[in-house]
Amino acid sequence: MSSKAVATLLGTLAIASYSGMGMAAADPYQLNFTPPASGIASQIYDQHIMLLWICLAIFIGVFGVMLYSLLNHRKSKGYKAANFHHSTTVEIIWTVIPFIILIAMAYPATKTVIAMKDTSNPDITVKVTGYQWQWGYDYLVGEGAGISFISRTTTTLDQRNNKAPKDEFYMLRADKPLVVPVGKRVRVLITANDVIHAWWVPAFGVKQDAIPGFIRDAWFQADRVGTFVGQCTELCGKDHGFMPIVVEVMEPAQYTQWVAQQKAQSAAAVVDVNKVFTLDELKATGEKVYAGNCAACHQANGQGIPGTFVALDGSKVATGPKAEHINIVVNGGKAGSAMAAFKHLSDVEIAAVVTYERNAWSNMTGDVVQPSEINAFRK
Amino acid sequence: MAAVHDDHAHGHGHGHEHGHDDHAHGPPKGMMRWLTTTNHKDIGTMYLWFSFSMFLVGGMMAFGIRAELFQPGMQLMTPEFFNSLTTNHGLIMVFGAIMPAFVGFANWQVPMMIGAPDMAFARMNNWSFWLLPPAALLLVAAFFVPGGAGAGGWTFYPPLSVQMGMGMDMMIFAVHILGASSIMGSINIITTILNMRAPGMTLMKMPLFVWTWLITAYLLVLVMPVLAGTVTMLLTDRHFGTNFFNAAGGGDPIMFQHIFWFFGHPEVYIMILPAFGIVSEILPTFSRKPLFGYSSMVYATASIAILSCIVWAHHMFTVGMPVTAQLFFMYATMLIAVPTGVKVFNWTATMWQGSMSFETPMLFAIGFIFLFTIGGFSGVVCAVIPVDIQVQETYYVIAHFHYVLVSGSLFALFGGVYYWLPKWTGHMYDESLGRLHFWLSMVFFNVTFFVQHFLGLAGMPRRVPDYALQFADFNMISSIGAFGFGLSQLVFLAAVVKCIRGGKKAEAKPWDGATTLEWDLPSPAPYHSWVTPPVVK
Ligand code: HEM
Ligand SMILES: [Cu+2]
Ligand SMILES: [Cu+2]
Numbered sequence: 040m041s042s043k044a045v046a047t048l049l050g051t052l053a054i055a056s057y058s059g060m061g062m063a064a065a066d067p068y069q070l071n072f073t074p075p076a077s078g079i080a081s082q083i084y085d086q087h088i089m090l091l092w093i094c095l096a097i098f099i100g101v102f103g104v105m106l107y108s109l110l111n112h113r114k115s116k117g118y119k120a121a122n123f124h125h126s127t128t129v130e131i132i133w134t135v136i137p138f139i140i141l142i143a144m145a146y147p148a149t150k151t152v153i154a155m156k157d158t159s160n161p162d163i164t165v166k167v168t169g170y171q172w173q174w175g176y177d178y179l180v181g182e183g184a185g186i187s188f189i190s191r192t193t194t195t196l197d198q199r200n201n202k203a204p205k206d207e208f209y210m211l212r213a214d215k216p217l218v219v220p221v222g223k224r225v226r227v228l229i230t231a232n233d234v235i236h237a238w239w240v241p242a243f244g245v246k247q248d249a250i251p252g253f254i255r256d257a258w259f260q261a262d263r264v265g266t267f268v269g270q271c272t273e274l275c276g277k278d279h280g281f282m283p284i285v286v287e288v289m290e291p292a293q294y295t296q297w298v299a300q301q302k303a304q305s306a307a308a309v310v311d312v313n314k315v316f317t318l319d320e321l322k323a324t325g326e327k328v329y330a331g332n333c334a335a336c337h338q339a340n341g342q343g344i345p346g347t348f349v350a351l352d353g354s355k356v357a358t359g360p361k362a363e364h365i366n367i368v369v370n371g372g373k374a375g376s377a378m379a380a381f382k383h384l385s386d387v388e389i390a391a392v393v394t395y396e397r398n399a400w401s402n403m404t405g406d407v408v409q410p411s412e413i414n415a416f417r418k
Numbered sequence: 419m420a421a422v423h424d425d426h427a428h429g430h431g432h433g434h435e436h437g438h439d440d441h442a443h444g445p446p447k448g449m450m451r452w453l454t455t456t457n458h459k460d461i462g463t464m465y466l467w468f469s470f471s472m473f474l475v476g477g478m479m480a481f482g483i484r485a486e487l488f489q490p491g492m493q494l495m496t497p498e499f500f501n502s503l504t505t506n507h508g509l510i511m512v513f514g515a516i517m518p519a520f521v522g523f524a525n526w527q528v529p530m531m532i533g534a535p536d537m538a539f540a541r542m543n544n545w546s547f548w549l550l551p552p553a554a555l556l557l558v559a560a561f562f563v564p565g566g567a568g569a570g571g572w573t574f575y576p577p578l579s580v581q582m583g584m585g586m587d588m589m590i591f592a593v594h595i596l597g598a599s600s601i602m603g604s605i606n607i608i609t610t611i612l613n614m615r616a617p618g619m620t621l622m623k624m625p626l627f628v629w630t631w632l633i634t635a636y637l638l639v640l641v642m643p644v645l646a647g648t649v650t651m652l653l654t655d656r657h658f659g660t661n662f663f664n665a666a667g668g669g670d671p672i673m674f675q676h677i678f679w680f681f682g683h684p685e686v687y688i689m690i691l692p693a694f695g696i697v698s699e700i701l702p703t704f705s706r707k708p709l710f711g712y713s714s715m716v717y718a719t720a721s722i723a724i725l726s727c728i729v730w731a732h733h734m735f736t737v738g739m740p741v742t743a744q745l746f747f748m749y750a751t752m753l754i755a756v757p758t759g760v761k762v763f764n765w766t767a768t769m770w771q772g773s774m775s776f777e778t779p780m781l782f783a784i785g786f787i788f789l790f791t792i793g794g795f796s797g798v799v800c801a802v803i804p805v806d807i808q809v810q811e812t813y814y815v816i817a818h819f820h821y822v823l824v825s826g827s828l829f830a831l832f833g834g835v836y837y838w839l840p841k842w843t844g845h846m847y848d849e850s851l852g853r854l855h856f857w858l859s860m861v862f863f864n865v866t867f868f869v870q871h872f873l874g875l876a877g878m879p880r881r882v883p884d885y886a887l888q889f890a891d892f893n894m895i896s897s898i899g900a901f902g903f904g905l906s907q908l909v910f911l912a913a914v915v916k917c918i919r920g921g922k923k924a925e926a927k928p929w930d931g932a933t934t935l936e937w938d939l940p941s942p943a944p945y946h947s948w949v950t951p952p953v954v955k
Contacts, residue, residue, distance in 0.1 A: 252665020280882030
């Protein structure tokens with residue numbers, strides 16, 4: 040049988056097996072890849088199946104011989120050892136045949152690699168930014184351009200620490216998923232803010248490291264609607280395990296609606312930087328910003344983790360001059376510090392969280408920081 | 419292979435216990451013997467015990483990791499501590515357990531197998547060993563400094579490793595010291611093998627174990643300085659503002675990965691080539707038949723070593739290299755499967771029509787071939803870029819490298835210990851304990867690691883302290899296997915201790931199929947052997 044015929048046969052088998060899987064809830068005994076939802080992911084799925092068959096055939100060949108030998112060529116059976124110790128012909132054969140098999144494996148792989156690397160002509164371009172420990176999405180080009188948000192895990196600390204029940208979405212859902220239309224070529228520009236992360240969606244066959252200071256790209260084209268999940272796959276510090284990637288694939292019409300909705304929301308959310316807030320307003324917003332961005336290290340009670348993350352309750356920065364406090368939040372700690380820069384937050388969010396930190400726990404500075412101050416600081 | 423006579427053999431010599439003849443050859447007594455020794459056998463023994471202790475320390479860390487992963491949710495530790503455990507488990511197993519164990523074997527066996535009286539640089543040999551305990555101390559002490567031990571992975575990737583506390587500096591210094599020790603050890607091994615072979619032992623008559631170590635030693639001399647260089651750059655980035663790996667300062671974090679893996683991939687072969695050597699000694703002995711394809715084994719080893727220097731970026735298929743670089747590293751990596759395949763075929767042919775018996779060393783050697791080959795298959799799967807994109811940094815890779823390192827390197831080491839224990843101690847080990855150890859290890863190893871292939875394929879990332887409920891069952895199975903595997907190693911300890919303390923007296927050549935020179939020495943091997951070199955015909 041030609042290798043093409045084999046590949047076709049195996050491909051058919053593979054499609055038959057995964058089309059049956061549908062979108063059922065995650066199977067605790069899943070033995071193979073996530074069912075593919077893009078052309079590239081299907082190619083990968085099939086190539087993996089092909090590799091398994093080839094390995095199995097070699098395995099049976101080699102270990103069949105060995106097993107026969109183990110059972111028969113035993114001293115306990117009185118078998119007398121032969122004395123041969125080389126055969127040039129045989130040795131050449133078993134050097135050349137593996138070589139040919141490898142070429143058969145490399146050929147389809149090469150085609151797929153070239154296709155994966157071709158990120159031209161996208162319909163939509165989204166910038167993905169890895170932060171410790173959340174993802175930022177900025178729609179740059181195409182329908183939805185201008186939309187921008189942060190996506191965080193919905194898993195709570197209580198769930199993690201076994202103080203609240205876990206459900207099937209434990210660790211696998213985000214508050215705001217990346218939303219894309221089905222059947223459209225989406226190019227993702229991937230980078231990071233602090234350390235290396237990796238953006239992975241198994242169903243699309245996309246995994247790309249997010250490297251601070253560099254932008255790399257990848258693309259996918261979802262072939263069905265649904266929710267597709269991946270996780271960060273480059274160790275990025277303590278909450279590396281808790282930064283899921285969730286992609287919501289919609290029908291184009293629905294996507295258009297979603298875009299309109301987002302635009303309306305962000306228009307409503309735009310505030311005049313000169314608007315003046317009260318202390319209580321800022322504290323209320325600040326507490327939410329704190330929970331989403333700061334509590335992972337400095338803890339909800341502001342005590343930090345001794346030896347690793349400094350306490351903010353009673354800290355010199357949070358009770359000293361405002362400027363220094365604003366600076367460390369916007370620009371991060373000294374070089375090499377685990378304190379990341381939060382300049383991606385809005386003026387209102389930064390003003391709110393700084394105000395909150397200066398007036399929470401035992402910090403009673405009474406200071407109010409207005410968005411206009413942050414705006415001025417950035418200039 | 420050789421007809422020999424050793425007119426200096428101390429037929430009576432329990433070198434260890436009664437340091438018989440004092441001034442001329444005998445070792446001093448007590449602690450001073452071990453601190454000042456320049457004897458290759460003493461130093462080999464110290465290497466082996468050091469490595470076993472590190473194996474237990476690294477094993478305790480694995481215990482911690484698998485205990486936390488026993489169930490979803492965080493039960494026992496913080497994520498930071500979990501990351502310290504995975505980081506130091508990897509580092510300690512690689513640099514503390516596997517590598518020193520092979521150097522221990524080289525110390526004991528190379529001189530005896532080539533008919534040399536000792537290693538070429540006996541004092542440097544002492545120094546190479548005594549560098550290890552301070553390095554180990556640094557690694558362990560890092561857990562007790564503010565900020566805890568390094569938690570950025572055994573691969574040190576910046577910028578994460580730049581964020582760490584002083585535990586990371588201790589890790590870097592430990593690697594410097596371990597690297598210096600490895601380089602000295604390798605120079606010693608190379609010089610010994612090239613200059614001190616018995617008359618008549620041409621290179622192509624050397625036992626395969628000696629060949630594999632010669633090639634490994636060259637690899638070590640080539641790549642350890644590269645590792646030392648790159649971690650030093652990391653150190654200056656951390657403290658002296660050099661920004662080699664910081665894009666904001668004109669550097670590149672990915673450059674670190676290139677340099678690290680230029681060391682890292684040859685490193686994995688450093689850990690497997692001597693294992694190939696051990697297996698190639700054991701198989702012919704218990705098959706009572708010469709090794710099939712001796713010269714192709716030598717060439718395969720050399721080509722693996724050369725190829726291993728041009729495949730490093732297969733650890734970086736997701737960093738976003740240009741398509742030509744991706745393809746080059748894919749093809750080069752796949753090529754390694756050819757000489758690796760040749761080895762497996764040669765071993766099979768060695769067993770074919772042999773007259774096999776299944777003592778513990780043989781069991782481990784067969785277990786090695788069987789499981790290492792599975793690791794080779796998953797290696798090829800990882801080499802195929804589109805598939806690797808899906809499995810990179812998942813449990814699939816964890817399964818792959820444990821198949822090659824645990825059931826590969828470690829199983830070969832176990833086999834080697836049982837094989838040469840009679841020569842080292844003068845006693846036969848307890849065969850039933852040995853077999854028990856093998857079967858327990860074999861079963862629990864597979865329970866632990868086979869399911870990890872499925873976890874990785876289904877999408878569980880590595881280096882995470884917690885996982886989705888979907889992965890719960892396989893993780894629990896894996897943890898149970900890991901506890902079993904860990905406990906099984908106590909059987910090994912028992913077998914070794916029992917053998918040192920007594921047991922049936924070993925003959926000079928307890929294995930009737932053995933052919934190499936060390937078996938012409940009495941058992942236990944005298945404190946000084948081959949003072950007059952044997953003549954190899
Ligand atoms: C047929 C031979 C082999 C091939 C083709 C192969 C291929 C690969 C590839 C492509 C990777 C990268 C996977 C990834 O990160 O996505 C990998 C990882 C690894 N391999 Fe192999 N491999 C082979 C044999 C070995 C051997 C003999 C060893 C060691 C004794 C080894 C040890 C490792 C280790 C330690 C890693 C993971 C390193 C890390 O990321 O921490 N491999 N191998
Ligand atoms: Cu991460
Ligand atoms: Cu490698």
